[in-house]
Amino acid sequence: MNETTHLLRQVRMVGRFAWLGGHTHAVLVNDGELIGPECVAPNYREISTATRWQENNGWQAVAVVALEGSDEPDYCAHCYKELF
Secondary structure, three states, X not given: OOHHHHHHXXXXXXXXXXXXXXXXXXXXXXXXXXXXXXXXXXXXHHHHHHHHOOOOXXXXXXXXXXXXXXXXXXXXXXXXXXXX
């Protein structure tokens, strides 16, 4: 299994579950923004295509990150909902 396939499997898990291992997860895309779990599933086709073809359009997944409390809240770049 290559790195892209592994990353897309992680992205799909974020789209199915808001909490994984006790933490909220989000998808970090190539423009530095976060996509929250509620927006991953309905936009999985865009994320998957951009990631497979390495498109620089703001949908390419770079990593799946676990969010923890910080001084400033993180927001979903798609729906602007607070993630943590």
